[in-house]
Amino acid sequence: MVKIIHYKLLTLLFLICATIPLGFSQTEEQVHNKAQDAKKAIVHSQGYAPKDKGFFELYGTPKLISSFADTIEWLFWWTSIVAGIFFAIVFFALLYFIIFNRAKPGQKAFYTKGKSKGEKITAKLLDLSIFLALDLVILGASFYGTGSPIKIDKFKDIGFLWNMPKIEESIQVQVMPQQWAWNFKYPGKDNKFGTKDDIFTINQLVIPKDKKVLIQMKSRDVIHGFWIPNARIQMDALAGQVSQFWFDSNTTGNFEIVCAHLCGTSHYKMKAFLRVIEQEDWTAWMNENSEWALETYDEETASTYWGWDWGVKN
Amino acid sequence: MGNKELKYGLPDPRDDQPIHHESTSIWSKYIISYDHKMIAKQFLLFGIFWTFIGITMSLMIRWSIAFPGEAFPILGNLLFSDSNGVIPPDTYTILFTMHGTIMIFFSITPVLIGCFGNYLIPLMIGARDMLFPWLNMASFWLTFVGGLVMFASFFVPMGASAVGWTSYPPLASSPWSPGLGHSLWLVSLYLMGTASIMGAINYVATVIRLRAPGMSLWDMPLSIWGLWLTAILNALFLPVLASGLLLLLLDRTFGTQFYLAGAIAEEGTMGDFILYQHLFWIFGHLEVYIVILPAWGIVSDLLSFFSRKPAFNAKGTAIALTAISILSTVVYGHHMFTTNMAPLLTSAFTTLTLMISIPSGVFFINWLGTMWRGQIHLTTSMWFCIGMVFTFGLGGLTGLHLAAVSTNLMLHNTYFVVGHFHLTMASASLLGTIAALYFWFPKMFGRFMSERIGKVHFWLTFPPLVYIFCAQLFQGYAGMPRRYYHPYEYEFMKHLQGLNQYIWIAAIMAFLGLCLFTYNIFYSMYFGKKSGANPWNVGTLEWQISSPPPVHNFDVIPTVYNGPHEFSHPKQTDGRDWIAQDEYIEGISQKVD
Numbered sequence: 001m002v003k004i005i006h007y008k009l010l011t012l013l014f015l016i017c018a019t020i021p022l023g024f025s026q027t028e029e030q031v032h033n034k035a036q037d038a039k040k041a042i043v044h045s046q047g048y049a050p051k052d053k054g055f056f057e058l059y060g061t062p063k064l065i066s067s068f069a070d071t072i073e074w075l076f077w078w079t080s081i082v083a084g085i086f087f088a089i090v091f092f093a094l095l096y097f098i099i100f101n102r103a104k105p106g107q108k109a110f111y112t113k114g115k116s117k118g119e120k121i122t123a124k125l126l127d128l129s130i131f132l133a134l135d136l137v138i139l140g141a142s143f144y145g146t147g148s149p150i151k152i153d154k155f156k157d158i159g160f161l162w163n164m165p166k167i168e169e170s171i172q173v174q175v176m177p178q179q180w181a182w183n184f185k186y187p188g189k190d191n192k193f194g195t196k197d198d199i200f201t202i203n204q205l206v207i208p209k210d211k212k213v214l215i216q217m218k219s220r221d222v223i224h225g226f227w228i229p230n231a232r233i234q235m236d237a238l239a240g241q242v243s244q245f246w247f248d249s250n251t252t253g254n255f256e257i258v259c260a261h262l263c264g265t266s267h268y269k270m271k272a273f274l275r276v277i278e279q280e281d282w283t284a285w286m287n288e289n290s291e292w293a294l295e296t297y298d299e300e301t302a303s304t305y306w307g308w309d310w311g312v313k314n
Numbered sequence: 315m316g317n318k319e320l321k322y323g324l325p326d327p328r329d330d331q332p333i334h335h336e337s338t339s340i341w342s343k344y345i346i347s348y349d350h351k352m353i354a355k356q357f358l359l360f361g362i363f364w365t366f367i368g369i370t371m372s373l374m375i376r377w378s379i380a381f382p383g384e385a386f387p388i389l390g391n392l393l394f395s396d397s398n399g400v401i402p403p404d405t406y407t408i409l410f411t412m413h414g415t416i417m418i419f420f421s422i423t424p425v426l427i428g429c430f431g432n433y434l435i436p437l438m439i440g441a442r443d444m445l446f447p448w449l450n451m452a453s454f455w456l457t458f459v460g461g462l463v464m465f466a467s468f469f470v471p472m473g474a475s476a477v478g479w480t481s482y483p484p485l486a487s488s489p490w491s492p493g494l495g496h497s498l499w500l501v502s503l504y505l506m507g508t509a510s511i512m513g514a515i516n517y518v519a520t521v522i523r524l525r526a527p528g529m530s531l532w533d534m535p536l537s538i539w540g541l542w543l544t545a546i547l548n549a550l551f552l553p554v555l556a557s558g559l560l561l562l563l564l565d566r567t568f569g570t571q572f573y574l575a576g577a578i579a580e581e582g583t584m585g586d587f588i589l590y591q592h593l594f595w596i597f598g599h600l601e602v603y604i605v606i607l608p609a610w611g612i613v614s615d616l617l618s619f620f621s622r623k624p625a626f627n628a629k630g631t632a633i634a635l636t637a638i639s640i641l642s643t644v645v646y647g648h649h650m651f652t653t654n655m656a657p658l659l660t661s662a663f664t665t666l667t668l669m670i671s672i673p674s675g676v677f678f679i680n681w682l683g684t685m686w687r688g689q690i691h692l693t694t695s696m697w698f699c700i701g702m703v704f705t706f707g708l709g710g711l712t713g714l715h716l717a718a719v720s721t722n723l724m725l726h727n728t729y730f731v732v733g734h735f736h737l738t739m740a741s742a743s744l745l746g747t748i749a750a751l752y753f754w755f756p757k758m759f760g761r762f763m764s765e766r767i768g769k770v771h772f773w774l775t776f777p778p779l780v781y782i783f784c785a786q787l788f789q790g791y792a793g794m795p796r797r798y799y800h801p802y803e804y805e806f807m808k809h810l811q812g813l814n815q816y817i818w819i820a821a822i823m824a825f826l827g828l829c830l831f832t833y834n835i836f837y838s839m840y841f842g843k844k845s846g847a848n849p850w851n852v853g854t855l856e857w858q859i860s861s862p863p864p865v866h867n868f869d870v871i872p873t874v875y876n877g878p879h880e881f882s883h884p885k886q887t888d889g890r891d892w893i894a895q896d897e898y899i900e901g902i903s904q905k906v907d
Contacts, residue, residue, distance in 0.1 A: 061792045062806050076721050076791070083711035090707045093682045094700055103622065103689040108882040108891055110687035114627035114680065123627065123683065127675040135668040138718045179490075220577065222485040223587070225652060225727055229793035229806060232724040236652045239484055239576025240584055243654035256804050260727040260795050261652075262478045263485060265404045268798040 065249040065276070066231035073232070075141050082133050165246055170212040173205065176306055177237045178220035179264050182257065182272040185307050188290035193310050196297045197290040200305070203272040205257065208282035212248045218308065225260030228274055234260050242308065249276040327524045331442040333866040346455075348447035349865055350432045353454050355758065357428030360454075360461065362832060364420035369828060371413040373821055374401055380811070380818035382800045403799045407476040408495075410797055412468075414479030415499065417740065419506050420461060422605045426747045427510070427548075428457065430608060431517055431541045433758065437856035437863065438535050440526025440872045440896070445519045453512040460505035467498035475499035478797060480594060481562070483573035483587040488566045500563045507556045510548050517545035526855065526896070528874035528904075532629055533895070535854050535878040537750075539632045540611020543639045544604050551597045551643070558593030591650050599646035602739045606706075607635060609746025610677060613699045616749055617681055618879040619852050620696040621688030622891050625879040626680045634673035634680075641670055651722045660719040667717035674710050678703070689882070689891075694768030698749035701776040702742050708780070709737025712787055727797075730790025733783040741779045748775075748831065755835075756849050760861045761842030767834045774827030778820035785817055853894045854878045872896035875903035 064073060112119065174185040174193065184205050188197035207213050217226060217237040227234040231247045249255075259270035277285065337343050347353060370389075377386050378401045385391065385399025394401055401409070432450065436443055444450045467474045472493030477486040486496055521542045525534070534542075561572040571579050573587040618625035625631065647655065647663030655663075681703055690696065712734045715721045725731060748771075755763045790796075794807050801807040848857040855872055856863070873896060880893040885902055893899060 072720050072724055075718065076715060076724070079714050079718070079721065083714060087707050087711055090678055090682065091704065094685070094703060097682070097685040097688070097690060098692065098700065101621070101685060101688050101690045103691050107689055108884075109621060109623040109689040111624065111882050111884050112626070112687075113624045114630070114683050119626075119683065123630075123676075123679045126679050127672060130671055130675040134714055135671055138668060138714060139665060141718070141720065218576075222490055223482060227727070227795070229724075234652050234723050234726050235654060238588070238653065240579070240586075241575070241654075245654075256806055258793075258795055258804065262407075262482075262797045264490065265407055265476070267407075268403070268800050268803070271804065 062229040062255075063251070064230065064232065065251045065255065066228075066233065066247045067250060068247075069230075069232040071141075075138065078141075079134065079138060082137075086130060086134075164244065165212040165214060167214070170214040170246065171207065172214045172216070172310060173207075174307055174310075175205075175215055175217040175226060175237065176220055177217070177224035177226065177259070177263075177270070179222065180259070180266040180270040182226075182259075182270070183220075183306065186286065186289075187310075188293060189287060193307055197294045198305065198307065199286070199289045199293050204275060205272060206275045206277065206282065206285055207249065208279040209252050209276050210248065210250055211279065211282075212246050214246045215244065216308075216310065217243050220306075222263050223261050224263050224270070225258075227258045227260035228255060229258060230255045230274075236261055249274075252276045252278060326527065327441065328527065328871045331524070331871065333442065333869075336865040346451060348443070348451050350436050350444050350447070350450060351758070351863065351865075353450055354429045354431075354433035356454050357424045357432060357457070360458065361421055361425035361429060362835070364416050364424070364461065365828070366832075368413055368416035368421050369825060371409045371416070373825060375406070375409050375413060376814070376818050376821045377401070378406055378799065379801070380814040382802065404473070404476065406799045407797075408474050411475050411478055412464075415464070415475070415503070418479065418601065418605070419503060420464065422739075422743055422747070423506075423510065424457060426605060426608050426743060426750075427541070427544060428454070428513065430537075430612070430747070430750055430754070431513065431545070433754065434537055434856070435517055435520055435541060436524070437757075437859075437867060438538050438854055438878075439521060439524060439529060440855045440868060440874065441520060441524035442866045442868060442871070444516050445523050446516050449512050449516050453509045453516070456505055456509035456512065460502045460509060463498055463502040463505060467495050467502065470494040470498065480598065481559075482594075483562060483565065483590050484575070484578065486562060486566075487574055487578075487587075489578055497563060497566050500559050500566070504556055504559050504563070507552045507559070511552050511556075514545040514548035514552070517541060518549055521545075526872050526874050529895075532632065533874055533877050534632075536611040536614040536625065536628060536631055536635070537608065538611070539635050540608040540614075543635055544607045547600050547604055547607075547639055547642070551600050554593055555597035558590055558597075561593075562590065588650075588653055591653065592646075595646035595649045596643070599649060600642055602735065603638065603642040605739050605743045606746075607639065609702060609743040609750075610635060610706075612750045613702050613746050614677070614681065614684070615854075615878070616695060616699045616753055617684045617703075618881065619753075619850060620691045620693060620699070621685050622691070622881045623684060623688040623879075624877070624881055626683030626686070627676075628680075628877070628879060630676055631680045634676040638670060638673040641666065641673070645670065648717055648719075648722060651719050652726050664717055664719050668714065670717075671710075671714065678707065693752070694763070694765050694772060695749045695752035697769070697772045698745045698752065698776075701772065702745040702749060704776075705737050705745060705780060705783075706742035708784065709734055709739075709742055712737065725790055727795055728790035729786040729794045729796055732796050733786030733790060736783045736786070737780075741783060745776065745779075751835070753850065754856075755838065755842075756845035757856055757861050757863070759839050759842070760845060761838050761840075762845050762849065763834050763838040763842060767830055771827050771831045771834065774823050774830065778824040778827070781820045782817050782824070785813055789813060851890070851892050853880055853892045855895050858894050858896060875899075875905075 064070060114120070114123065172187060176183040176185070182203050184201045185193070186199040187193045188195065188199055190197055217235065218241070219237040219239045221239065223239070224237045225234055226237055228247065231249065233245060233247045235243055235245045237243060253276055255274040255276070257272035257274050259267060263270065344352065347356070374386055383400060386394065386401055390399030394405065432444070470493065473495050475481070475496040477491050477496060481496070481499070484490060521538060564570045565573050571583050571585045573590050574585045575587055579585060614625055614631050645663060645667040647659055648667050651660055712730070715725060716731060716734060752763055752768055755761070789810055792807070792810060794801055794810055802811055845861055847860050850857070853876065855874070858872065859868060875898045876893050876895050878895055882891045883893060883902055886893060886899065893902065
């Protein structure tokens with residue numbers, strides 16, 4: 001009796017784990033709140049995916065906004081599903097052996113050391129299949145456009161990490177995090193850093209829709225992790241050296257920026273907002289703030305206007 | 315055979331190991347003991363003590379994520395009386411830092427490497443003791459001092475270390491974490507590291523030097539392969555960690571600037587804290603393999619023992635273990651993808667990390683191949699082995715997401731990472747360790763552990779572990795960063811609280827399992843069912859002597875004629891289904907010159 005219970009429990013466990021995503025389903029209240037939010041349009045966060053956006057987004061993974069996020073997402077799910085198939089093979093093999101290969105009195109096991117031709121070929125084919133289905137695809141995906149011989153069209157955007165946009169086709173922002181806030185700096189109307197019309201904001205990053213944002217970061221104190229879950233990009237801000245990356249957004253709205261790297265006791269409170277607005281709204285915002293910055297510029301306190309020369313690295 | 319020169323021009327191990335008699339005083343028998351079996355038991359007790367502290371911390375962490383702002387049950391008012399039993403954020407930071415440190419360096423390492431390394435290596439290779447018994451004793455007592463220092467660090471002003479177990483400067487430098495706590499943390503780990511190096515040198519030398527005559531490397535049980543490779547990695551790479559920690563300690567106490575950069579550093583004397591990350595992860599990533607290699611080896615052996623079948627392609631498993639040990643030294647960069655690493659390096663580290671999947675695949679094929687057409691005995695030990703294969707499957711495969719730089723950037727520092735490494739280096743090595751304890755307990759104490767309690771223990775431990783860490787994988791995908799005191803202040807994480815409450819329930823179940831397990835250990839130590847010398851009918855050398863073995867292990871140093879996994883040999887006619895490594899059977903065994 002006990003013996004039967006064991007593998008039933010094992011199967012049950014497998015099924016329970018398969019239902020973990022259900023833990024993400026939202027409460028009535030959250031759904032209601034979201035409807036309220038939608039009415040208030042731009043002011044509220046769009047961190048969640050709306051209900052009509054497909055199975056996995058339903059469970060509340062952050063809505064994708066950047067142009068490369070889809071590709072990363074695809075790679076994530078390719079890896080997950082193929083890995084899942086391999087895991088299912090392991091699981092069902094284990095289950096089969098537990099049920100059907102139980103010791104019977106007086107019987108001897110099949111004597112083999114895995115050295116016969118059939119066994120060797122099967123083992124090698126299985127291992128090769130892992131290499132082909134997972135490693136090679138991930139490699140091909142990761143290195144598209146870097147001279148890699150493996151090219152899958154799906155991944156032509158994934159070289160985002162090192163294919164920095166040109167200055168002309170992007171906007172530039174300097175970021176200086178500190179314990180525990182995010183400082184942002186825009187070049188202002190003249191498009192140059194270090195001039196009197198530079199705009200400074202705290203915990204609010206305003207960017208235009210569909211425009212690449214080139215970011216340079218330098219920490220004021222310890223390492224901070226600049227992470228926009230919706231854009232699927234994360235980069236550390238280091239002290240004493242500049243790190244650079246880019247992202248963009250194809251959706252307007254408010255999103256949260258998270259500090260991903262432990263930076264002290266109030267690490268969890270280090271929140272900033274990403275506000276994505278239409279291109280013309282952004283130009284207006286930028287002009288207004290830039291003029292205001294010019295008006296309020298105070299020569300005496302110039303040292304508080306932090307920043308560094310842009311000097312693009314790549 | 316006399317003084318015949320054997321391989322490598324070394325003298326015969328049989329001439330080199332005199333029989334020591336058991337010491338009679340309590341001091342030299344139980345405390346400053348040179349006997350590897352007693353040292354192993356000391357490590358076991360040390361590990362169990364710290365495991366309880368580490369696991370209790372993890373419960374506190376789980377509680378404050380599941381029910382933020384509510385008093386921790388039972389212990390809360392005792393420990394956190396200033397905040398009415400609620401765990402405050404600074405204590406929370408200490409908790410996850412010390413949970414990581416304790417579980418890795420004071421729980422898994424002492425039990426898996428300290429206890430089983432010490433116990434199994436001499437017995438399984440047919441030696442009377444370690445090659446350097448004094449070093450072995452010193453290794454344990456240095457570990458013990460390291461433990462004392464770590465324990466003391468809880469009681470200094472401003473509390474214990476609170477910078478994460480990775481201890482990244484500049485946060486770990488004195489301007490941002492003042493106080494004695496983190497310095498003591500560094501001293502403690504430095505002592506632990508030194509102790510581990512002493513142990514590791516001993517293991518490596520013992521395996522090379524004291525193998526019984528006739529035992530080639532391929533005749534070693536795979537457990538010894540795992541422990542040996544672990545010891546090699548420890549001996550080679552712990553010094554790297556130690557140097558990294560020492561530089562940080564100098565920064566903190568003597569005002570050097572190895573890791574200080576930016577505004578805090580004096581002009582022209584800037585250090586580089588990325589250097590610390592390199593030094594740390596060269597060892598830190600290896601640590602993952604250090605704690606899993608012995609578990610792989612042990613499980614490879616136990617699956618064969620309980621399937622009554624030779625280990626499928628045992629030589630292949632040994633080669634895969636070696637290959638993974640070599641590969642593991644050059645993949646650490648995937649921990650640093652977000653430090654604005656150069657594209658050439660990210661591509662190189664991605665490629666190398668993905669290569670790990672090839673030898674890992676060999677393990678699974680060989681484990682399943684071992685069980686295929688076997689006669690499987692589902693003892694508690696076997697159940698834990700199966701659990702290990704299961705959790706390592708999940709953990710290993712989720713490593714692929716973190717290996718590729720593009721998916722790593724979205725998962726870095728999230729609960730996906732937490733789930734992944736808890737499935738591999740925590741669950742898998744823990745389940746492997748428990749399997750080993752259920753299996754070798756009769757040898758250590760001459761008594762069985764209760765199988766009935768053991769089965770309950772398994773079903774209280776394994777499903778919750780899988781549930782907790784799989785749920786964490788999903789949370790990480792949903793964007794929950796690790797080390798967050800109150801994630802629900804963020805809009806996109808609000809809906810994750812329910813799942814965290816389920817995790818709390820599962821964590822309590824696993825904790826009950828641990829309590830039951832500890833009860834089982836101490837109860838069975840004195841009142842368990844008596845086992846004979848060889849209760850599992852296994853052919854490796856340690857089972858051919860009495861349980862528990864005498865101080866000198868072997869009256870006569872055995873000569874090895876067979877591999878460690880000779881089961882169900884078709885030519886064997888005496889009714890048994892196993893062959894001892896040191897018995898000579900005409901037509902089956904290999905001749906030894």
